[in-house]
Amino acid sequence: MKAIQILLKILTLFNTRLGFHFASTLASVPRKAATKERDIEFINSAEKIEFDRDGKKVALSWGEGPVVLLMHGWESRSTHLAAMAQQLAQQGFQAIALDFTAHGLSTGRTSGFEDMFKDIDALQTHVLKNISPNIHAMVGHSGGGFCMMANRLLNTLHIKNFVVIASPLIPHPAIDGIQKSLKASRGVIKLVKENIASTFNTNWASLENGYIYQPSSKDERLLLVFDHKDKVVNHSDAEVIQQYFKQSEIYKTQDLGHTRMLWDQGVINQVCDFISAGKAQA
Numbered sequence: 052m053k054a055i056q057i058l059l060k061i062l063t064l065f066n067t068r069l070g071f072h073f074a075s076t077l078a079s080v081p082r083k084a085a086t087k088e089r090d091i092e093f094i095n096s097a098e099k100i101e102f103d104r105d106g107k108k109v110a111l112s113w114g115e116g117p118v119v120l121l122m123h124g125w126e127s128r129s130t131h132l133a134a135m136a137q138q139l140a141q142q143g144f145q146a147i148a149l150d151f152t153a154h155g156l157s158t159g160r161t162s163g164f165e166d167m168f169k170d171i172d173a174l175q176t177h178v179l180k181n182i183s184p185n186i187h188a189m190v191g192h193s194g195g196g197f198c199m200m201a202n203r204l205l206n207t208l209h210i211k212n213f214v215v216i217a218s219p220l221i222p223h224p225a226i227d228g229i230q231k232s233l234k235a236s237r238g239v240i241k242l243v244k245e246n247i248a249s250t251f252n253t254n255w256a257s258l259e260n261g262y263i264y265q266p267s268s269k270d271e272r273l274l275l276v277f278d279h280k281d282k283v284v285n286h287s288d289a290e291v292i293q294q295y296f297k298q299s300e301i302y303k304t305q306d307l308g309h310t311r312m313l314w315d316q317g318v319i320n321q322v323c324d325f326i327s328a329g330k331a332q333a
């Protein structure tokens with residue numbers, strides 16, 4: 052890693068944009084989450100949905116009924132949301148968990164916010180064309196939740212129910228990762244921020260002012276799930292997001308960190324009950 056840091060510094064001295072492209076390329080290769088025995092069991096219990104978007108993309112489906120889409124975070128996989136998906140299926144929903152590009156069972160070697168955004172859009176299109184004319188709810192963890200909320204603003208679908216689990220107000224974990232691992236210069240980081248913001252048709256200042264979390268209709272519902280001991284996303288982001296999405300609800304856990312909450316029965320119950328309540332209202 053030290054050699055890569057030195058190379059980035061040299062490239063940046065010659066040309067900041069060259070350094071930006073080098074840093075972005077390195078940051079776009081996710082580490083594959085290990086396939087554990089429980090992942091294999093979840094995959095075998097699900098119906099596999101395949102669709103094309105720059106190569107084969109895979110989503111896993113459980114149950115029948117109103118459709119709920121689930122989005123994992125960076126360097127995660129669909130099966131990390133399988134316990135939640137299976138309980139949604141038991142409560143009368145068809146829960147579909149996506150593997151983003153270069154994650155899980157989906158193809159690809161590199162990925163990023165633009166790929167995640169487009170993968171969500173492609174899955175929605177596939178579902179509306181082949182499975183159901185409506186999508187009842189969407190659930191997103193971490194970066195997947197951030198991209199989900201951005202996609203909500205920039206497409207024409209009218210989905211009413213959203214759950215964000217440990218998703219940041221702004222995508223600072225991606226910035227923090229580049230700063231810590233690559234020791235990128237301020238100039239490179241500035242270009243990274245501009246590039247991320249442009250993916251969502253806005254600028255970084257707008258992201259900092261809650262652009263992604265602005266409600267797009269009066270009947271939208273949002274549940275914010277955060278943990279007090281999360282070292283990746285500060286739990287206080289929940290209250291800041293609520294300032295922009297005033298009708299949102301907050302549920303916090305105490306010692307689960309950034310990913311263990313996906314397996315916590317209390318969190319699963321809270322999410323499933325929130326989505327079921329939306330079904331009852333409809």
